[in-house]
Amino acid sequence: MRGRFYSAGAFLFVMLSALVLGGLTSPAQQYLPEFMNSFANSCSGWVLLVSLVIWFSRLRPLPASAAGAAAFVLMVEGYRIVSQWRGFYYGEPFQDRFTVIGVAVGPIIGLSIALLRYGTRxxxxxxxxxxxxxxxxxxxxxxxxxxxxxxxxxxxxxxxxxxxxxxxxxxxxxxxxxxxxxxxxxxxxxxxxxxxxxxxxxxxxxxxx
Incomplete structure (x- = not known):
């Protein structure tokens, strides 16, 4: 039972972190130094952020796989919400092409990060x-x-x-x-x-x- 509560809490941590980090990438495109502003809207930057969140959540491989997909989706939504707050329209909820990509690659990223912690050599x-x-x-x-x-x-x-x-x-x-x-x-x-x-x-x- 304790393990289930921990997994639920860790999953919630991933979702909230992803939503916040996705939101922060919207103004980051404007305020990061020029040589780094691609971080905010690149696959590489987002993969690094999701990887760090999954790593610190300490989720086991199976829930980490699901959390990876959820994290990418919520990062897109966080970006969309904050962008619209800032006056930039970014489409309807859950309909962006990067949402589709995130659902596809998120489980692979989440699983791989969990295997770095829990896998065999x-x-x-x-x-x-x-x-x-x-x-x-x-x-x-x-x-x-x-x-x-x-x-x-x-x-x-x-x-x-x-x-x-x-x-x-x-x-x-x-x-x-x-x-x-x-x-x-x-x-x-x-x-x-x-x-x-x-x-x-x-x-x-x-x-x-």
């Missing part, structure tokens, strides 16, 4: 793949597709964060080559897939509607 190593994939993939996307309208410093920081995060986990877990090599290859493959999908996001969403 092999699973902790493999758990770096989702977050590192997003950071590396969007970093490359930022440098190659939207470099003329955003600061390259932020995208280089995300690429560095992907490498640092992966190397730190590998160093702590000391995985066997049969685990480490596929993990690195999957990060690279995932980053390339992210770059392609994000570059063609409008077409992909239109074809799926």
């Amino acid at each position: 092999a699973w902790r190593t493999l758990a770096v793949i989702p977050v590192s994939t997003v950071l590396l993939g969007e970093g490359i996307y930022g440098l190659t597709v939207i470099s003329e309208t955003t600061s390259p410093i932020f995208w280089w920081l995300m690429i560095a964060a992907a490498a640092t995060f992966s190397l730190l986990v590998f160093w702590r877990q000391r995985p066997a080559p049969k685990i480490a090599v596929p993990a690195v290859l999957l990060i690279m493959l995932g980053a390339g897939t992210f770059w392609w999908a994000y570059s063609n996001l409008d077409q992909l969403l239109a074809s799926g509607s």
Whole structure:
């Protein structure tokens, strides 16, 4: 019973934190330094925020997976609510394309962060793949597709964060080559897939509607 109450409290912590953090990203786009303002409306920035919230919640893998989806949805809603308070219309509730994306990728992010805490050595190593994939993939996307309208410093920081995060986990877990090599290859493959999908996001969403 005590564990259930803890899980419920941790889940509530995730939801409230996500709503508040999503709301803060709206003014952050205006007030962060120019080289960092992409953090507020990038996949990388939001993935990092959700990952930190899930980590500090200490949720087990299954509830963390559900919390990951809920967190992304509520971040979008927090952003929408605060943006409208500030006079910027951002669409109807729960109908944004990033809500759909959040429902799809949120469980993967939530599960991977929980596995970093509770998984075996092999699973902790493999758990770096989702977050590192997003950071590396969007970093490359930022440098190659939207470099003329955003600061390259932020995208280089995300690429560095992907490498640092992966190397730190590998160093702590000391995985066997049969685990480490596929993990690195999957990060690279995932980053390339992210770059392609994000570059063609409008077409992909239109074809799926």
